[in-house]
Amino acid sequence: MLTIVICVGSSCYVHGSDEVAGIFERLIETEQLSDRVELIGAFCMDACSMGVSVRVGDEVFRGVRPETAETFFYDQILPQANRA
Numbered sequence: 616m617l618t619i620v621i622c623v624g625s626s627c628y629v630h631g632s633d634e635v636a637g638i639f640e641r642l643i644e645t646e647q648l649s650d651r652v653e654l655i656g657a658f659c660m661d662a663c664s665m666g667v668s669v670r671v672g673d674e675v676f677r678g679v680r681p682e683t684a685e686t687f688f689y690d691q692i693l694p695q696a697n698r699a
């Protein structure tokens with residue numbers, strides 16, 4: 616199981632963490648990954664930036680935005696989910 620953690624701390628929240636989570640949820644469903652990927656929220660990951668912090672497995676990415684969330688999903692999440 617691959618764990619995706621989305622920061623819902625205040626900085627990430629104002630940069631659209633809710634929207635990013637919604638986009639990931641939709642794509643997880645579209646790609647039929649719900650038995651391989653779990654999506655959870657967490658408070659500040661000490662990686663605040665001009666976007667949302669997202670941890671994929673052990674790796675933390677910063678600066679994800681609603682506009683780039685779909686590309687991020689296909690570049691960073693789907694390959695790891697397929698290995699999970």
Ligand code: FES
Binds near residue numbers: 622
């Ligand atoms: S609020 Fe998200 S990393 Fe700080």
